[in-house]
Amino acid sequence: MWPLCSKYKVGQSLRVKYLWLTQLCSESTRADLNSGYKPSLVEAEEFECYSYFKPKVKANASFSLILPPPNITGNLHLGHALTATVQDVIVRCKQMEGVECVWVPGIDHAGIATQVVVEKLLWNEKRQTRHDIGREHFQERIWKWKKEKAEMIERQLRQLGVSLDWSRQIFTMDSTQSSAVTKAFVQLFDLGLIYRADHLVNWSCCLQSAISDIEVDHVEIDGPTQIQVPTYEKPVEFGSLTYFAYKLCDSDEEIVVGTTRPETMLGDVAVAVNPRDDRYARYIGRHLWHPFRQQKIPIICDSFVDQDFGTGAVKITPAHDPTDFVVGQRHSLDNVQVIDEKGCLTSACGDLAGIRRFEARDVIVSRLEAARLLRGKQDHKMVVPICSRSKDVIEYMVKPQWFVRCSEMASEAVESVRTGRLRLEPKQFERVWFDWLENIRDWCVSRQLWWGHRIPAYSCRVRNSPETAFWIAAENASEALRKGSIALSSDDVEIEQDEDVLDTWFSSALLPFSSFGWPQQVDGHYPLNIMETGHDILFFWVARMVMLGTRLTGRLPFDKVLLHGIICDAQGRKMSKSLGNVVQPEDIIHGSTLENLEAGSKANHDAGILSFDEMTRAVQGQKKMFPSGIPECGTDALRFTLCSHNVKNHFINFDVQECYTNKLFCNKIWQATRFTNSAMDKMAPDSLKPTKFDELAVMDRWILSRLSHLVQVSKESLQMYDFHVTTASIKDFLYFNFCDVYLETTKRAFKLPNTDNAAGHCWTLTTCLDTALRVLAPFMPRLAQHLHKKLQVYPEETRDLGFPQNLNWRDETLEEHVTNVLEVVVAIRRMKKLFGIAAKHQAEVYIVGDTSFYEPFTATIEDLTLSHKVILTSQVEQSAVKDAICDRVSTNTQIFIAVPSELRNAFEVDLSKAESKKTKLVKELEKMNKMISGDNYRVKAKPEAQQMHAKKITMLQEKLARITYMQTMSKK
Structure with a gap:
């Protein structure tokens, strides 16, 4: 020292x-x-602040956790700062208790997000697509991007002062992680937990890939709304129901159905009604005529139909709707795909084949009208699924994909929480955990991308015998050939690896154990002591870590989960590019002028991270929120502020x-x-x-x-x-x-x-x-x-240098006494402030009543109130307090402050006019308070104006308090 x-x-x-x-x-x-x-x-x-508050490690005391790996798609945001800070607080507390801590940093390759960003960057720089330069060169460009962003992310984390174990840093596509991903896939495949099947997926026509549920934004609209869809010059309208009729094959009768997507009616394979709906009972089992495909489609009954909604009859399109897909499976209906991977109508649509899906809408409506089958249109509240990466409208599509069977593993995860072997904090997420896992669907893990872990699955067949083809999983091509030869009893086997890559969440789900040596020898830091992350990825990451960890290692990857909330702005709005209210941690740490904030947004646009519209909204939002820029606050103030909120709340207003x-x-x-x-x-x-x-x-x-x-x-x-x-x-x-x-x-x-x-x-x-x-x-x-x-x-x-141990100096009686003394101090300060009595006036203060209690604190009261002298007395002569102001702090204690002669004239108040003046002040104060309580006041009003308004409100309050005080004193 x-x-x-x-x-x-x-x-x-x-x-x-x-x-x-x-x-x-x-x-x-x-x-x-x-x-x-x-x-x-x-x-x-103090940039390197990892070892100072770190006493000697206790024997056999250890603690391990991993940092949820940030994506390599851009700068760290406040959500990352919150996660890193919360985990760092946990780690530092453990270290100060003498516990050895292993905290693993990492970076996620973020398949879809990274590919989208680099594709935008490639287009902005050279007006090229990934197809123009080929898969190999495109991957080289992404690896260059990864190197730049990984260095920046590490620099940002170090700036936050977090005590990560950088010697253990991982990347989800480095060689050791790739080996673990391959091993996990093969093991799960061999256990029968991974299979390939045709299934409905979230398909982005813009990306030409399936995407996970977390990458779909469900946008609610209330009535007709124009939505800009990539590659379309004009916005596309959503939010209305178009009604049209299907004619019965054996009569002139018809059944009217409604749809928000008229273009999908080309893939209708049935019409469903509720079995309890008497209006349609006589039609069940009969057939309707499809006017475009020139085919019969059946009328089926199913209890999922809401007979009170619309006409009570529902068109069934299993190939393009999640609910219809399940209904189709229940009733063994065909899947007629009428929209392809690029978003164009397929050959199943006859002469409409090749037309883009939303352009086909108007054509189909016109033909329905010409065939006298159109029955009207009405406004409709609905949810539009939007790809969070490309902003494309999601097309639900049946595709051959790889799936993980989840029901059995999900049941084990549910039981782990029910029995208390796995604890969720806050506890209310247990109910959400049960609801989701008890109704889980199989997990689609294949993505049609060029960036990610290539799926270690091979199509094997005897050469020139396509009918013998089947799928196997293997760690490499040699192993695939060996397995294929054994299975086919042939030495003339050819193999072809699947082109798809794995969902990013698959590799991330392995991190609790792959970070510590799996599939080789796992070191003693597994299982983790805690998993801390945002509640928004409870299912996409936490549940999958639990399921795969338990199945592949035989142990829960951790026994405790701490979930924090989502960072919002000061008005409670979720921070997003669309609102333009995103604040970067470095701008808070170092401070930033408005010009620099705008320059940062423009740089992100040039780098392909922000679209032009997102950049424009960001700049507009910055002008509203920070007209004078952001003052320098420093890392410690940022960390302290983040932790000053209850991180367990659903939302955290920053x-x-x-x-x-x-x-x-x-x-x-x-x-x-x-x-x-x-x-x-x-x-x-x-x-x-x-x-x-x-x-x-x-x-x-x-x-x-x-x-x-x-x-x-x-x-x-x-x-x-x-x-x-x-x-x-x-x-x-x-x-x-x-x-x-x-x-x-x-x-x-x-x-x-x-x-x-x-x-x-x-x-x-x-x-x-x-x-x-x-x-x-x-x-x-x-x-x-x-x-x-x-x-x-x-x-x-x-x-x-350790965390303080409990001290034995607590004296609650003394604390209560000082609390009472401080009430007197506050009263004296208030009186002196109201009437302008300063230290230079050397006014005497009388505390009158049962004053024995205050005797040990006389000097304290004098020091804290800047009083010349505090006099304790059981009673006071009237002559001594003739010109004093008075207040009562308890039933048996009064305070008198002698008024200096030069201030007495200022205290003369015409009480007959006091009430009218008070009424005027109250109205003015109410007006000011109403103004500052407006929804947009803090966003639109300049900081200088807010400060001026605050000062005026304080002045009005002081004037009111003074008049009220004088009125009260005049009645005593």
């Missing part, structure tokens, strides 16, 4: 060594701490202004440390004597009691992952108890240094800061480390 020097002599007592070092360093200490907190300087000096306020809190701690070091510097070395708690002054014992409360609450709340409770306790202690109250009460003693009272203050100050900084360290590691290293050590004290 202290610098070594050649003058240091062996054999000197600890006391002498300390006295000499104190003298040597006393001047440099204050010089080391600048006049104010500057986050950029502190974070540059306000940059709150982050800046926490930067000011950092400065408050900084100044308290400077004050403490300065106080120690003023003390003669021999006056700093060993201190006993019972001999300390009353306010010393009070603040140490509050310190004990801080440690107790912090330990309990951190164990429950209630970080917001800990941060609130830290702020309450350091800001209010320590800085605003206790520190002010010590200044009197330091005017006469080298006394026992001053020495007691010094011991208390250093003890409080030493302990509080260690509680603060998991949240603000760089500030805590910087100040703790520079905080002077009281003689013969040893500096602990």
Whole structure:
């Protein structure tokens, strides 16, 4: 802690060594701490902040977890910052308890997202598609992108000050991970848990690939809405029901059905009615005539039909609708695919083949009208599935895909939670877990992409004998040939590997064990101690980790899951490109002008990350939210702000202004440390004597009691992952108890240094800061480390670097007494502020009534209220308080403040006019409050205007309080 020097002599007592070092360093200490907190300087000096608050590791104590790997598609956002910060707090707390922690960083290859971004970039740079340059060169371009983004992501994480084990860093497509992915697929295939089948998938015609459910945005629209679809010049209308008739084959009767997608009627294979619907009972089992395919289609009954919706009859298109697909399987109906992978009508559509799907809509409606089958159109509220990557309207399509059988593994995952072997926090997600896993569908894991893990499945057949073809899974081509030869009993076997790649979530689901050596020997850090991530990927990642981990390793990958909420802006809106309200962590950490914010959005557009429309919305949003830019807040303030919210809430509203306020809190701690070091510097070395708690002054014992409360609450709340409770306790202690109250009460003693009272203050100050900084360290590691290293050590004290243990200084009775004293302090401050009584007026304060309680705190009240003198008395002469103002703080205690003669005239109030003036002030205040409570006030009003309005409201409130006070006093 202290610098070594050649003058240091062996054999000197600890006391002498300390006295000499104190003298040597006393001047440099204050010089080391600048006049104010500057986050950029502190974070540059303490950039590597991983090993300071790290006591000796206890034997057999270990803790492991992995960071959910960010995608290599761009910069880290606030959601990533929240995840990394929460996990870092958990890790640092464990490290401070002497636990060895292994925290694995990683990066995800993000198949679809990365391919889309690089394709955009390729087009922006060279006006080329991936097909123009070929698969090999396209993959080379992505690997170049990966290198650039991986370096940037690591740099951003290091900037956040997180204590990741970088020696274990992984990438989901490096050689070891690829080996694990291949092994997992082969094992699951051999167990019969992976199969290939024709099934309905989410198909992006723009990407020409199946995509996962998480990559589909379900956009609700209420009535006719124009939606821009990629490759279409004009927007496409959604949000209406088109009604048309099917004629019965054996009569002139008809059944009318409604559809939001008229183009899909070409693939209708039946019409369904509810078996309880008397209107259609006589039609069940009969047939309708399809006017375009010139075929009969049956009328079936199925209870899924809502007989009260529309006409009560529903067209069934199994090849292009999820519900219809299930109905089709139930009734053994054919799948007639009428839209192909590119979004054009297929050969099954006759002369309409080749027309693009949404252009075909108008053609079909016109032909229905010409055939006198069109029966009208009405507005309709609906949900449109949109590809989150390409913004294309999803086409549900039956394709041959690879699937993982999930029902059995899902049942095991459900049972793990029911029996308590796996715990979800918050607990309310258990119900969601059960609902989803008990109704799970098989998982489509194949993607028609050029970027990802190539599926290790091979079509094998005897050469020139296509009828012998079948699929096997193998770790390589040689193994596939061997397996195929055995299965076909032939040495003349040819194989062909599937062109598709695996869903990114498949490789990510293996990370808890592939990160620690699987499929070879798994080291002792598996299973993980906890999985912490956002609740939005509970099923897409967490459930799949549990299912695959349990099946492939025989053990749960972790026994505890902590789920945090989704970051929203200050107005509670989810941060998104479409709203233009996304805030980057680095802009908060370093600060940014409005011009730089706009330049960043434009750079992301040039890089293919943002579309032109998204860039435009981002720039517009930045102008509204940050007309004066974003002030520098620093990493520690950002981390503290993120943890100041209940991370278990479904949504977390993030306000940059709150982050800046926490930067000011950092400065408050900084100044308290400077004050403490300065106080120690003023003390003669021999006056700093060993201190006993019972001999300390009353306010010393009070603040140490509050310190004990801080440690107790912090330990309990951190164990429950209630970080917001800990941060609130830290702020309450350091800001209010320590800085605003206790520190002010010590200044009197330091005017006469080298006394026992001053020495007691010094011991208390250093003890409080030493302990509080260690509680603060998991949240603000760089500030805590910087100040703790520079905080002077009281003689013969040893500096602990672990998390504080429970202290035995709690005195709740004393805390209650000080609370009562502070109520008096607040009352005196309020009265003095209302009437402009300052310290220079040297006004006397009388506390009248049962005053024995306040006797130990007279000096404290004087210090905290800047009063010339506080007089305690059971009663007061009227002559002494003739010109005083008065307030009552309890049933038996009053406060009188003598009014200086120069202020008396200012207190003359014409009470007859007071009420009318008060009414006017109330109306003006109501008007101001109504204005600032508007929905868009904080977004549209400039910061300067908001500050001016806040000052005016404060002034109005003070005027009202003064008139109300005078009216009250006149009635007494």
